[in-house]
Structure formats: structure tokens, C-alpha cells
Amino acid sequence: MEPTKTIFLSDEDIELLINDMAVTYGYDFSDYSKASFKRRIERLLMIDHLSSFAELRYRILHDESYFQHVVEEISVTVTEMLRDPGFYRILRDTVVPLLATYPFIKVWHAGCATGEEVYSMAILLQEAGLLHKTLLYATDMNPAALAKARSGIFPLSQMQQYSKNYVASGGTRDFSSYYTASYHLAQFDPALSEKMIFATHNLVTDFSFNSFQLILCRNVLIYFNKKLQDRVLSLFDESLEANGFLALGTKESIRFSSVAPKYKQIAGKEKLWKKVK
Amino acid sequence: MTYPASLVAIGGSAGSLQVILTLLDTINAGFSIPVLLVLHRDPQGESRLEELLSFRSHLVVKEVEDKDIVERGHLYLCPADYHVLIEDDGSFSLDYSEKEHFSRPSIDLAFRAAADVYKEKLVGILLSGANADGAAGLRYIKERKGTTVVQQPADALVRYMPDQALQQSSADFILTGAELTHFLQRLYYVSP
Ligand SMILES: C[S@@+](CC[C@H](N)C(=O)[O-])C[C@H]1O[C@@H](n2cnc3c(N)ncnc32)[C@H](O)[C@@H]1O
Numbered sequence: 001m002e003p004t005k006t007i008f009l010s011d012e013d014i015e016l017l018i019n020d021m022a023v024t025y026g027y028d029f030s031d032y033s034k035a036s037f038k039r040r041i042e043r044l045l046m047i048d049h050l051s052s053f054a055e056l057r058y059r060i061l062h063d064e065s066y067f068q069h070v071v072e073e074i075s076v077t078v079t080e081m082l083r084d085p086g087f088y089r090i091l092r093d094t095v096v097p098l099l100a101t102y103p104f105i106k107v108w109h110a111g112c113a114t115g116e117e118v119y120s121m122a123i124l125l126q127e128a129g130l131l132h133k134t135l136l137y138a139t140d141m142n143p144a145a146l147a148k149a150r151s152g153i154f155p156l157s158q159m160q161q162y163s164k165n166y167v168a169s170g171g172t173r174d175f176s177s178y179y180t181a182s183y184h185l186a187q188f189d190p191a192l193s194e195k196m197i198f199a200t201h202n203l204v205t206d207f208s209f210n211s212f213q214l215i216l217c218r219n220v221l222i223y224f225n226k227k228l229q230d231r232v233l234s235l236f237d238e239s240l241e242a243n244g245f246l247a248l249g250t251k252e253s254i255r256f257s258s259v260a261p262k263y264k265q266i267a268g269k270e271k272l273w274k275k276v277k
Numbered sequence: 278m279t280y281p282a283s284l285v286a287i288g289g290s291a292g293s294l295q296v297i298l299t300l301l302d303t304i305n306a307g308f309s310i311p312v313l314l315v316l317h318r319d320p321q322g323e324s325r326l327e328e329l330l331s332f333r334s335h336l337v338v339k340e341v342e343d344k345d346i347v348e349r350g351h352l353y354l355c356p357a358d359y360h361v362l363i364e365d366d367g368s369f370s371l372d373y374s375e376k377e378h379f380s381r382p383s384i385d386l387a388f389r390a391a392a393d394v395y396k397e398k399l400v401g402i403l404l405s406g407a408n409a410d411g412a413a414g415l416r417y418i419k420e421r422k423g424t425t426v427v428q429q430p431a432d433a434l435v436r437y438m439p440d441q442a443l444q445q446s447s448a449d450f451i452l453t454g455a456e457l458t459h460f461l462q463r464l465y466y467v468s469p
Contacts, residue, residue, distance in 0.1 A: 008389075008417070033370040035362035035390040040374070076374040222343045222371045225364070229344070251342045251356055251371050 007045045013053050014038055020060060025067055028204050029074070031228035040074045047073070068143075075142040076223065077113040080161070081154075082120045083218075084250050085168035090267045091121075092170050095245050096128045099213055105134040106212045108239065110203060110232075111220030112138040115149025115196075116162075121216070122192040123178060127171070131195055137210065139201035146198045152188040156181050203232045208239040215240055218271075219249035226256050233257040237275070246273045280424055281467040282310050283398040284347065284363075286391045288384030288414070290317040290406025292434025296454040297404070301334040301352075303458040309350045310466045312336065315387045317380050317408065318357040327354055343371045349466060355382040362390035367469060378410035388414025395469055397422035402457070404428045406438030416446035426450040426460065 014037065022028045029037060041056070050056050059066045082088050099105050105125075109118050118138045125131040140146050163175040179186040201209070203220070215236050221229045236246055237259040246254070246263065248271040254260045263273040289297065293316065318326065331338040336352040339345070347353070347367045355361040360372040360382050377383035388401050388411065401418040403411045405428055419425045425448045430436035432453040442448065452460055 006413075011393075033362070033364060033372075035364055035370055035393070036360075036372040036374065038393075039362070039372070039386065039390075043375070076372070078373050078375070219373050222359075222373065226344055226368070249343075251359060253342060253344070256344055 006042065007050075007053065009038055009042055009045075009053060014041065017041065017057060017060070020057060021067070021070075024061060025064070026205070027071060027202075031204070031225050031231075033223055033225055036076075036223055037074070040076070044070060044073050072142050072144050075113075075140070075145065077142060077145045079113040079116045079219075080165070081116040081158070082162060082165035082169050082171075083117070084270075085165045087247070087250065087270050087272070088120060088124065088165075088169035090270045090272060091247070092124050092128075094267060095214065095272070096124055096130065098243075098245075099125075099134075100128060100130055102213055103133065105130060105214075106210060107134065107136045108210070108212045108215045109136065109138040110201070110215065110217040110236070112140050112146075112149060112198075113142070114145045114154075115152070115198070116154065117216065117218065118149065118196055119152065119188055119192055122195065123166075123171070126192065127173070131192070134195050136196045137212070138196055138198050141200060141202040141204075143200055146200060149196075150193075150198050152190070152193050153185050154179075154188070156184045156186045159186055203235065204228065208235055210239065211241050212239055212244060213241055214245045214247070216247040218247060219252070221248060221252045230257045230259075233259050237262065240275050242275060244275050246275065247271060248273075279463050279465055280400070281398060282400045282424070282464045283395045283467055283469040284311050284313060284391060285400045285402065285461065285464065286313045286315065286388055286418075287402045287404065288315045288388065288406075288411040289404035290380075290384075290408045290410065290435070290438055292405035292407075293428075295434070296428065296457070297330075298333055299454055300458055300461070301330065301336075304461055306335050308336075308461060310461075310464055311347050311349055312352045313341075313347075313355070313361070313387065313391065314352065315355050315361065315382050315384045315411075317382070317384075317406070317410070330354065341369045341371065344368045355387065358382075360386045362386065363394045365394055367394070378408055380408060380410045384411035385414035385417075389417045392418045392421045392423055395423065397424075398467055398469060399423035400426065400464060402426040402428075403438060403442045404454075405433035405435045407435045408438055409441045411438060412441040412445045415442050415448070419446050419449075424449050426452060426457070428457075429453050
């Protein structure tokens, strides 16, 4: 096949597209980080072998199922189990023991993608004997990613890396006891997913739906501009109980947000905050 | 001749670190144009690169965090395993999307995003490496009237990357590692 030539878009193209999607489908990407949004769209033109920007625009406007595909491609679902083991170690050593003091634990994974992060958390809670009294709410705007998350089936080829992450995060069991392998797939223990609730939730437009002692939103805010980051962090603030914990990705921060003064970072380098006010 | 610049973006892979260290050792203390270093690094090894560079440089060395603002007198290092992009307001955005040329950070992506924002006020420099990443990015910079520099292939420890760049577009300057210092000192800062 002919390699498709990369088509580069202008700021005006991007604005037109954002406007089309907002008016036609109610999805508002105007406060996404522009540089990475542009790359998503340029990549879409390439993988779908579209010949021009006009063709892309036309298809989005006239074909709702194609638009759903566009949303799925805009969403970057790259993820990993126990990604950043140092973070999970602090979670295990510092946060989980505090969660244990609650009669009933509620955790929110916002932007959970294909769910690896939620299964990681479930393993931590199960090892601490807390999973039975926990509910893990896992949301994302991408329904296709959520369907994968629900299945609890991940590529077997990843397990070696995940097992390393597990050990580095302070895990002491045999990681392979958490899944059964068949062909190239690993099916995770249904006991882990019993306490998970998956639902679509768009951080741009949807509201707070419960209150939690721990909210994780890792590697999602990097795709938003400062204004949208602030909105989302306020939404988390509304949804977090007093003394609750907020976890972000390793390169993310709350320092530009209006809620920052209410939070105290625990454990130096890891992106974990306690709500103190 | 002197050249105006708002940002100097340097891309490198295998064999580029030595050039960068020499550059930092020899650049004079008055140099204050922000520098973005896009290096292919090993995502597994907890790297001490930030420390190593701070030790050698009078510039403030900082590994980029999401939405950091580009400031004068700073040398920004792309964190391992994230793409680094730049927004119109002069802030960095990190991105964890697909690798490009098997690389994250990708030099192409960083160069393109920087060129969109800084246009003719961007200087892009591509050094030694065994990868084709950066070549297309350099061409993109040139198409937007930025200034492009390629390390002289014969001077590079691994000449593949400079060779690729020169195949895709002609560079404004082809320099040895030693000449780079002198080149950088002929740049003067202009606001974006
Ligand atoms: C890189 S993944 C993060 C996965 C996981 N939290 C991690 O750190 O590995 C980013 C996710 O954010 C989701 N996302 C992007 N915009 C969103 C929005 N407006 N509302 C909800 N989720 C969103 C994407 O669909 C994607 O699944």
C-alpha cells in the first residue's frame, strides 16, 4: 500500500472541527491542549487514509458512527498496570492503611481508559483485606475503552512487565495468581472486578455524582489546557470528602488551580495530595 | 551575522550527549535563550541526566512538567516516556500518545509543535543518532521559516540521524560539535 502522506493542519482547521463537533454532537474539545489535539487529528487523517481535511470534516458532520470512532481516536488510552511502581508503593504504604479506618470505601478512577489502573487498585485493596468493603467507580468518555475494562482481559504479553511493576510496588505474592492465561490473553480474577462500576463520564460536561475518599485521575489532565484543568480539579474537590486523597500522573500538578491551597502534598515526589481544608 | 530566537530546540539520540555536555561547558554565561532538549532516553533507568546537566550548566535545568511556562535562562529536558509539546501561550504540554519512530519523546513531534508556536523565531538543531526521528521535524521548522542546524555527519558519533535530516531538507547550517557553541553565541533573544 502507498504510504499516506502526512497532512498538517492549521489552527483554523482545528477551530472549525472543534466547532462542528460541539454544535453537532455536544462534545466540546475547545479546552483541550491544542498541540496534542492537533496531533490526534493529524494522526486520524493518516490512519483512516483520508485525502484531505475537507473529507474528514464531511464525514464527521454526516456520519455519527464515524464521529464515535473519532472520539475514540482522540482519546489516548495508552495505560499500564501498576504504572509508576513508586506511586503504588506510597499508595499501598500510606493511603491504603488510612482507607482501612472507614466502614465503607469509595474510590473514583476518572479517565480509567482500558481499566488496568482499576485492577491495580483492586489488587492493593484485596491484599490489604479491604476490597470487600470498597466500591471502585471507573469512568471514561471512551465507551470502547470501558468495554475492554469491563472484560478484565488484557494481553498476556504485558504480564512480564506488570509482574515487575508489581514487585517494584511492594507486592509479595505471585502476580500470576491474579489471572488465568489462555492463548495470548490474561483473564483477571472476577473477584477483583466484582466491586467495580464502569460508566461513561465526560469531565468537560458532566458533574459530580458521588463522594469519595480517594480520586485518581492520572495522565488525563495533560490533555487539557489550564482552564479545563481547573474546572476538573474543582469537580474533584466537590467530590472528595474531607481528609480524602487525590492522585494525579507523575508529571501533573494542582499548582495552577484554584483548589491548590486546600491540599497538602504527601510523600514528596509522588503526585498524591490530601485534602486538608 | 546574528540571529533572533525565542527558543532553541535540540534533538539528539545515540552519541549526542557528549556534544551537549561540551556545549554547556563552553557556552558563555550571558546566553539566556530558553533551550529545549529532546533526547531519546531509556525509560526504565531512573536517569540522573537532570543532575548531570545542572552541574555542567549555568542555565537552570528543569525536567518539563505539564504546563510549565517557557522561561529565559532555562534549559528544559523532556522527561523519559512523554512527548513534549508547546502551546500558544508558551506553556509545555506533555502527551503520552503513540511513539513516533519508536521514540517517546519524539523529536519530530516536539519540533513541529515548537515550530507552530515560534515559527521564524525557532532554531532547531539535530545531533548524532541512529534513528530517523527529527528529520521530518527539521524540515517542518524550515518550511515555517525557522533556522535549522544539523551536526556535520562526519563529526557525529552516529551519523544516521544527521544524514537522514540532510536527505529530507537542506539545513541552514551544517556544523561540528565544536562550532555549535560559536553558533549559539550569535543568537540573540527575541520575545515570541
Ligand atoms: C492516557 S489515559 C490514562 C489512563 C490511566 N489513568 C493511566 O494513567 O494509565 C487518558 C484517558 O483519559 C480519557 N479522557 C480524555 N478526555 C476525557 C474527558 N473529557 N472525560 C473523561 N475522560 C477523558 C481518555 O479517553 C483516556 O482513556
